[in-house]
Amino acid sequence: MEPEHILSDTETAAIREIYRHFPEKSAACIEGLKVIQQHHRWVSDQAVRELAEILDMSPAAIDSVATYYSLIFRRPVGRNVIFLCDSVSCWIMGYDQIAACVKKQLAISYGETTSDDRYTLLTIPCLGTCDHAPAMIINEDLHRDLTTENVAAILNTYG
Amino acid sequence: MDKPLTQHIKKDGTWLSLKEYEAVGGYQALKKALTLEPKEVTTIVTDSGLKGRGGAGFPTGSKWATVPMGADAPAIKYFIANADEMEPGSFKDRLLLEGNPHQLIEGILIGAYAIQARFSYIFLRWAYHQAAKAITQCIQEAYEAGYLGTPIAGSDFQLNLSLHTSVGRYICGEETALLNALEGKRANPRSKPPYPTVHGLFGKPTIVNNVETLCNVPLILTNGADWFMKLSKTGEGGTKLYGASGRVKRPGLWELPLGTSLREILEEHAGGMKDGYQFKGVLPGGGSTDFLTEEHLDVPMDYKSVSAVGSRLGTGTIIVLDDKTCPVGMVRNLEQFFAQESCGWCTPCREGLPWTTKLLDGLEKGTGKMEDLDILTFQTHYMAPGNTFCALAPGAMEPLQSALKLFKTDFDRHIHEHKCPWE
Ligand SMILES: Cc1cc2nc3c(=O)[nH]c(=O)nc-3n(C[C@H](O)[C@H](O)[C@H](O)COP(=O)(O)O)c2cc1C
Ligand code: SF4
Ligand code: FES
Numbered sequence: 001m002e003p004e005h006i007l008s009d010t011e012t013a014a015i016r017e018i019y020r021h022f023p024e025k026s027a028a029c030i031e032g033l034k035v036i037q038q039h040h041r042w043v044s045d046q047a048v049r050e051l052a053e054i055l056d057m058s059p060a061a062i063d064s065v066a067t068y069y070s071l072i073f074r075r076p077v078g079r080n081v082i083f084l085c086d087s088v089s090c091w092i093m094g095y096d097q098i099a100a101c102v103k104k105q106l107a108i109s110y111g112e113t114t115s116d117d118r119y120t121l122l123t124i125p126c127l128g129t130c131d132h133a134p135a136m137i138i139n140e141d142l143h144r145d146l147t148t149e150n151v152a153a154i155l156n157t158y159g
Numbered sequence: 160m161d162k163p164l165t166q167h168i169k170k171d172g173t174w175l176s177l178k179e180y181e182a183v184g185g186y187q188a189l190k191k192a193l194t195l196e197p198k199e200v201t202t203i204v205t206d207s208g209l210k211g212r213g214g215a216g217f218p219t220g221s222k223w224a225t226v227p228m229g230a231d232a233p234a235i236k237y238f239i240a241n242a243d244e245m246e247p248g249s250f251k252d253r254l255l256l257e258g259n260p261h262q263l264i265e266g267i268l269i270g271a272y273a274i275q276a277r278f279s280y281i282f283l284r285w286a287y288h289q290a291a292k293a294i295t296q297c298i299q300e301a302y303e304a305g306y307l308g309t310p311i312a313g314s315d316f317q318l319n320l321s322l323h324t325s326v327g328r329y330i331c332g333e334e335t336a337l338l339n340a341l342e343g344k345r346a347n348p349r350s351k352p353p354y355p356t357v358h359g360l361f362g363k364p365t366i367v368n369n370v371e372t373l374c375n376v377p378l379i380l381t382n383g384a385d386w387f388m389k390l391s392k393t394g395e396g397g398t399k400l401y402g403a404s405g406r407v408k409r410p411g412l413w414e415l416p417l418g419t420s421l422r423e424i425l426e427e428h429a430g431g432m433k434d435g436y437q438f439k440g441v442l443p444g445g446g447s448t449d450f451l452t453e454e455h456l457d458v459p460m461d462y463k464s465v466s467a468v469g470s471r472l473g474t475g476t477i478i479v480l481d482d483k484t485c486p487v488g489m490v491r492n493l494e495q496f497f498a499q500e501s502c503g504w505c506t507p508c509r510e511g512l513p514w515t516t517k518l519l520d521g522l523e524k525g526t527g528k529m530e531d532l533d534i535l536t537f538q539t540h541y542m543a544p545g546n547t548f549c550a551l552a553p554g555a556m557e558p559l560q561s562a563l564k565l566f567k568t569d570f571d572r573h574i575h576e577h578k579c580p581w582e
Binding site for chain 1: 245252284288289324326341343345402404405410442481
């Protein structure tokens with residue numbers, strides 16, 4: 001049986017619109033993955049196969065790109081994705097304690113999603129806000145000057 | 160004090176609109192450039208002494224001068240602003256991107272005119288969401304005002320500019336890896352030569368310049384090469400965005416004359432160490448630079464002087480190590496980052512960095528042996544410049560090789576005490 005198509009016509013059209021701007025279709029691979037992720041939060045095997053068809057590439061070639069980039073998710077993520085900076089300035093300024101707080105509150109470790117699908121916890125390299133370390137991004141919001149006191153309240157604002 | 164690069168950036172976190180930028184003289188430098196021959200523009204930039212602010216400090220005008228020009232040159236050329244800023248401890252381009260994207264767009268336009276490029280990109284890291292908003296709006300304004308997309312009034316020069324938001328990985332900041340990322344591929348670096356200036360994006364001549372580099376270009380065109388040279392305290396032109404993070408009283412970012420001393424930045428601008436903490440050392444320009452200590456405090460922070468004492472100016476954003484932070488732990492954190500971000504293409508880096516990290520991890524956990532220090536030293540030679548495909552691995556060795564020399568007793572203590580003395 002044919003698996004059900006998961007990319008909507010809008011997504012397919014958006015991807016076609018992107019490759020029109022490039023000398024070769026495959027150049028739209030990363031942008032295509034971004035479009036898929038925007039709509040589905042992650043990129044499934046089926047999505048890889050459909051993108052491969054649109055771009056005249058093999059699914060393996062798409063996957064080799066998808067798995068290269070740390071912000072393309074090849075596994076499902078929760079409604080809110082927490083990116084905790086684990087680079088040097090944040091580490092100096094107390095990253096370890098913040099990480100322990102977050103892990104304890106959510107009862108998950110890095111790469112995991114809470115059972116209610118509310119949070120996924122990941123690390124991210126230096127967020128370029130080292131003068132306000134420690135820092136994290138939740139979804140697209142930057143939170144800086146984290147302390148073991150304020151981090152719990154910040155997490156709670158994400159439903 | 161002159162802060163030409165940042166003087167118009169607002170304190171409230173909003174960026175200058177096109178109107179606001181034009182009101183302070185914005186896009187006048189572009190108009191001036193368009194009255195000159197492309198080669199004359201490159202000459203002015205060469206004479207200004209502007210060196211690339213992306214880390215390597217390559218002279219900007221000399222780079223532009225290697226792009227093929229004239230009737231025989233390829234019709235399509237590209238101009239790219241590198242806004243990937245992922246070097247640990249670096250946070251300087253963010254200010255320019257969030258505060259005044261039109262200044263960057265004008266710099267790109269002038270650079271593109273100098274090499275006669277038709278297409279340009281801003282390659283922005285994913286995490287800079289506020290910058291993405293600012294840039295998107297400013298690019299739209301520039302299209303509507305006729306600076307982009309159509310021949311600019313009174314000339315036959317025209318440029319298209321798009322924003323590309325990256326999907327992670329530090330290696331994308333390396334200019335040839337960046338080109339592969341823009342082509343939709345895995346971002347493994349390319350072998351050089353051929354250099355991107357001849358064979359770059361989609362095989363066409365391409366310039367890649369750092370954001371801070373390009374934001375200086377309109378200022379140079381407006382005020383002249385001599386003026387730019389005189390801004391600096393040394394033989395290299397301009398001001399520099401210097402930053403400090405770690406346990407200083409006022410972590411932050413300051414535009415100062417190039418060549419301002421490390422001491423002045425740390426004591427006057429960063430306010431000295433936080434109460435209860437002693438200064439132990441710094442990485443002067445991001446995670447891939449060699450440590451400097453007390454004896455180097457009077458070094459002028461310019462490319463030549465910092466190199467002369469065995470480190471690099473890098474991004475000019477200083478990471479401060481204090482006495483209550485373990486230097487071995489700090490280096491371990493850095494090597495873990497580099498190991499994770501290695502693209503895996505060449506063996507010394509792919510295998511050497513995780514090995515290095517594992518040894519440092521052992522030291523921190525108290526299981527380290529004296530011979531581990533010899534292996535670590537071996538790694539610094541194994542991943543020295545020339546042994547790897549790109550500069551990631553040699554960069555990763557800079558904090559390690561300097562720490563092994565400067566903080567030798569601290570490494571030894573981890574072994575003799577069978578634990579991290581800072582735990
Ligand atoms: C691993 C690695 C990462 C880099 N990351 C950046 C970066 O994020 N931003 C940047 O401007 N240059 C970065 N560079 C330097 C670029 O390769 C290139 O030299 C620079 O963008 C050129 O611009 P400039 O001449 O204006 O400095 C990186 C280099 C390496 C080896
Ligand atoms: S040095 Fe590291 S990052 Fe650079 S090409 Fe080799 S494996 Fe890739
Ligand atoms: S090290 Fe965390 S923001 Fe730079």
